[in-house]
Amino acid sequence: MTKKTASNKVLWIFAIGQLGWSILSGIIANWLVFFFQPTSEEIARGQLEYIPQGAFLGLTAIGMITAIGRVFDAVTDPFIAGKSDSLRHKWGRRIPFLRFAAIPFGVVTVLLFISPFSTGSKANVAVLFVFAMLFYLCMTCYCTPYNALIPELGSTQNARINLSTFISVTYFFGTAVAYLVPNIAGFFMKAMTAEETINRFGGSEAMREKIGEELAGQITSGELISYSNYSSAYRITIGILAAVAIIAMLVPAFLINENDYADTTPSKSTAFSSLISTFKNKEFRTFVFSDILYWIGLTLFQTGLSFYITVLLGLDSKMTFPLFAVMTAMSLACYPFVNIFSKKMGKKKLTAFAFLFFSVTFLVTSASGIIPFPAKAYGVLIAVLAAVPMAILGILPQAVVADISEADKIDTGESRQGMFYAARTFAFKLGQSVAMLLFTSIALIGKSIPKGETGYGLGYRLTALIASVLCLLGGVIFLRYNEKKIISKIEEAHSDDKT
DSSP, X not given: OOOOOOOHHHHHHHHHHHHXXXXXXXXXXXXXXXXXXXXXXXXXXXXOOOSOOSOBTTBOHHHHHHHHHHHHHHHHHHHHHHHHHXXXXXXXXXXXXXXXXXXXXXXXXXXXXXXXXXXXXXXXXHHHHHHHHHHHHHHHHHHXXXXXXXXXXXXXXXXXXHHHHHHHHHHHHHHHHHHTHHHHHHHHHHHHHHHHHXXXXXOOHHHXXXXXXXXXXXXXXXXXXXXXXXXXXXXXXXXXXXXXXXXXXXXXXXXXXXXXXXXXXXXXXXXXXHHHHHHTOHHHHHHHHHHHHHHHHHHHHHHHHHHIIIIISOOOGGGHHHHHHHHHHHHHHHHHHHHHHHHHHOXXXXXXXXXXXXXXXXXXXXXXXXXXXXXXXXXXXXXXXXHHXXXXXXXXXXXXXXXXXXXXXXXXOOOOHHHHHHHHHHHHHHHHHHHHHHHXXXXXXXXXXXXXXXXXXXXXXXHHHHHXXXXXXXXXXXXXXXXXXXXXXXXXXXXXXXX
């Protein structure tokens, strides 16, 4: 049976799912460490230390949990991919996973920030560990089948690049929403603190308004925020964003009929044998090795962004969103050019260029606060520099994997798109787990040095420098990818189909 070619409308519907899960992953990537390993400034504002701080053999509790979670996530990726590739269901091979995983994914994200025991309790570590494993399992159950639909919906080169562009747009918006957490939480902190004070002293509606106005400036500086209000504000915010994310993830799950566009023939290979066969693909191995280094570097940068802003530049955490908004706007402005030039020049040259550009951006970030330059202006400079490679690497890697998986299908006759994306995430999540261990451990370097003295923030500075080196190495390795061989094989097969 001839399958339909997905229209841009269908591709946009699909991309809304990316908006949902990027909100949830952005919350965890950017705020989990910030919440459970707070800086001295955040502690002064009202944040509690829910889990034991410090390190054992150089490893922190939150670092070990996130690293183990990423390893667990990586290991479950091939398993879920194998189940998805071999699934026989009236809804298709991918949609059933999307429908059943979305709600648990959102709920567990909220539960990660709930610490039921007293501050500093080891029991909170155990609770955090359990919910972290459940979070990564739910993310795998949704994201792996979701990504497997990319080459099936993007059945042509143009459609593939368009789809990669669309999901990159929604990814950016989802991540931007995640960066809003402290801004939204600040609103709830203000409201709860004002209400708490009003209830304490009573008064008319006019007095309530007056007290609320007078408290605004003090609450912004953190003077009147109670410990319970600080944490509650973050939890309420994350709960609201998780609900939005769930709705977004369910949109493609219920509005796209997979059977109309995708080959739903179940794969006969076991998950393990399919994974082995996937890594036997030489071009895929080249891509994955470069991708691992990129994701280690990017994860160091993303996890450290709030710390670069608050510690190295000395700005408020609420500046995270405006700076990310600048980066997003600049990056989105680059999207049409990436779309056009990738079709003309190919994906390899642009991707290698993006690696180099990111390396320079991370190097500039590592110098934050050293060069005599206004803090906000320096933050904008970093955001503008990061925009170009973010645009390129937000679009093209997904399309590269789609190309490789399609070429492999031509060679082997077996449809294993799910395993290719799972193998990629298996590899880069191992890299992310290394990055989390590195960041949380390196961040402790110089943490006891008072603000204003030499060495303050040294650990955070080192993480940006390491990210720069890793991105440069990733770009060098990616230059070995044989794009001409892959594309010519696909074009030849398509020309044979037409004849």
